[in-house]
Amino acid sequence: MTFKAAAVQMCSGVNPDKNADAMARLVREAAGRGAAYVQTPEMTGAVQKDRPGLMAVLRDEETDLIVKKASELAKELGIHLHVGSTAIKLADGKIANRAFLFGPDGRKICSYDKIHMFDVDLDNGESWRESAVYRPGERAVVADLPFGKLGFGICYDVRFPHLFRAEAMAGAEILTTPAAFTKQTGEAHWEILLRARAIENGAYVISAAQAGLHEDGRETFGHSMIVGPWGKVLASAGGTGEDVVVAEIDLEAVKACRAKIPNLRNGRDFSLDIAPVLAKGGVTV
Template identity: 75%
Template structure:
């Protein structure tokens, strides 16, 4: 089966209502060009460093503005709409970095909470501690859709190949990877990580990204991308500005790639043995 997929590139600000309007405009553009699966970036609802302001605007899933807008859009356009993620308020006062997948009738198919928290210290004093505000998820999601099996990941999850391998082993043919990659890490690693996850698992990777300088001062890398199971970049956006990145997805390419390089079948269990330093004048076993 073949179908058109789209990755929406945004530069979300601090106002969820304005971001919802941008999302709607770009999603309608993608649907008008034939996309039946449309993905938006991580933190579509808002990128906001001011935690107090963010929590003041926070809602639970039922009251969230982006969730409501996406549900209506999916039904209006008759598409599968994947909100890469938005911040959702939890009962414990923390937040979930939660993605949502809505069906063509507007119903929620599933959600996915980002598992791996971006707790890092980069060069030039750039530091992030997602775990201070967000509760990590603990469940991977694999969704059976009419056009293929879709696995879910968000941004920093890309650095944990075991998450992708587990879903590929369970039959995933497409991995979603909405992101808000920093400019610094994106320049170094974004494309190579996306292509690596696609190649080593023989699957498509669809990655909608945030791009440019945001109202809260951060800068994201952009380059929203769709990669095929052989590692070929089918479509890519630039480093700044809004974009609608589209590609024709031929699910048969997954089986073809896995037939050529059957590493999912050829993997073997193994043990790990650490060899000690040899004693003076001796030889290690």
Template identity: 75%
Template sequence: MTFRAAAIQMCSGVDPARNAEAMVRLVRDAAAQGAVYVQTPEMTGALQRDRAAMRAALRGEDSDLIVAAASGLAAELGIHLHVGSTAIGLADGKIANRGFLFGPDGRKITHYDKIHMFDVDLDNGESWRESAAYTPGGTARLVSLPFGKLGCAICYDVRFPELFRTQAAAGAEIMSVPAAFTRQTGEAHWEILLRARAIENGMFVIAAAQAGVHEDGRETYGHSMIIDPWGTVLASAGGTGEGVVLADIDIAAVAAARGKIPNLKNGRAFSLEEVASGASGDVAA
């Protein structure tokens, strides 16, 4: 089966209402070009470093502006609309970095909370502690859609191949990787990681990204892209500004790639033995 997918590139600011307007405009553009699955980036609703301001703007899932806009838009356009993620206030006062998938009837099919928290210390003093604000998820999501099985990941999750392999082994044919990669890490690793996950699992990867300099001062890498199971980049955006990336996806390419290199079938269980240097029998005569 072949379908048209779109990855929406955004430069979300601190105002959810303005970001919702941008999302609606870009999704309409993608749908007008024939996309039936449209994905937006991580933190579509807002990128906000000021934790107090972020918490003041938080809403629960039932009253969130982005959630309501996406649900209505999916129904209006008759598409599957995947909000890469937005910040959602939880009942216990904590925050989820939560993605949402809506069907053509506007109903929520599922949600996914980012599992791996971006707690890192980079060069030039750049430091991030996502776990200080967000509660990590604990459940992966694999969704059977009319055009294929879709697995879910968000941004930093791409560095944990076991998440992708688990879903591929369960039948995932497409992985979603909406992101807000920093410019520094994106330049070094973004495309390499996405292509590696596609190749090693024989699956399509759709990655909508934030791009450019944001109102809160951070800079994201952009380069939203769609990759096929052989690791070929089918479509890619630039490093700054909004955009719509489109590709026609033939799900048969998944079986073809896995047939050529069946590493999902060829994997074997193994044990690990640590051997001390100089142990008897280790040194060749």
């Protein structure tokens, strides 16, 4: 089966209303170019590193503006619309970094909460502690859709290959990693990580990204990308500002790659031994 998929690149600000309008405009452009599946970036609803400012605009899932707008757009355009993520207020005072997938009837098919928290200290002085604000997810998700099986991830998840391997072993042919990658880490690792996840799983990888200098002062890498199961970059955006990239997805290519390199089938369980350290002369210490 073949279909067109699109990755929508945004530069979300701190105002969810403006971000919803930008999302709608770009999603309509993607659908107008023939995309049956459209993905938006991580934190579509608001990019806001100031916690009080973020909490002030947060809503729960039932009343969230981005969730409502995405449902309406999916139904209006007759597409599968994947909100890469948006921040959702939880009852315990924490936040979920939550992805949503809506079907052509506007109904929510599933959601996924980002599992791995971005707790890092970078060379340029950037320091992030997502775990201080967000509640990590605890389950991987694969959606069985009319055009294929779709596995979910969000941004930092891409550095944890066992997540995507589990999804591929469950039948996922398309893996997703919508993101708001920092400029520093993106320049070093973004394309390499996406292509690696595609190659090692013989799967398409679709990654819509945030791009450019945001209202809250952070800078994201952009380069929204669609990668084929052999590791070839099929479509890529630039590093700043809005864009829409579209590529044809052919699930026969997944079958062909997995037949040539059947590593999903060839994997083996193993134990791990820690060898003792030998001193000079071969004496165990």
